[in-house]
Amino acid sequence: MRTSLNDLRAAEQYILGTMPLDEALVFQARLLTNPTLRCKVNLQRKVYTLLRIRQRRHVKAAVEDMHEQLFADPTKAAFQEQIFSFFNPEKL
Template identity: 35%
Template sequence: MNEIKAIDDFVLKLAPPDEALLFEAKLIINPAMHEQVMWHRQTLGLVKQYGRNKLKAEIEAVHKKLFSQPEHEGFRLKIMRFFGKR
C-alpha cells in the first residue's frame, strides 16, 4: 500500500521535493516501477474521464428535467431572461 501511495503522490505531484527526487531515482533503477507508474497514470486518467462523463450525464438529466417539465417553467424563464439579449 505504501508503494501505491508513493506512486500516487509522485504522479499527482504531492510528494515533497526530496521524496520526489528519491522516487525518480528509484524509477531509473527499477523498470518495473516505471511500468507501475505508467499504469497508475492510465488508471487515474480513466477515473477522471469516468467522473467527467458521470457529471455530464447528471447535468444533462437536470437540464432535461428543468427545461421539459411544466412545473419548472418559472425557473426556465428566469434562466432564459438571464442569458437572453442584454
C-alpha cells in the first residue's frame, strides 16, 4: 500500500514537472523497466487530462451564465453600455 502511494506521488510530480531532475531521471529509468508503473503513469496522465477538460467546461459554463445574466437582462442596459464603451475603437 505504501509503495503504491509513493508511486502515485512520484508520478504526480513527474507528470506535473515538479520532480527534481535527478529524481526524474531515476523515475524515467523505472518507467523503462517497469511496465506496470508505466501503465499507471499513463492512466494518471489521462485522468489529469480529463480533469482539465472538465474544469474548462465548468469555467466556460460559469462564464456563459454570467454573460447571460449581465448582457441579456434589459434592466442592466447602463452596465452593458459601460462595458461596450471600453471596447469602442474611437476611445482607444
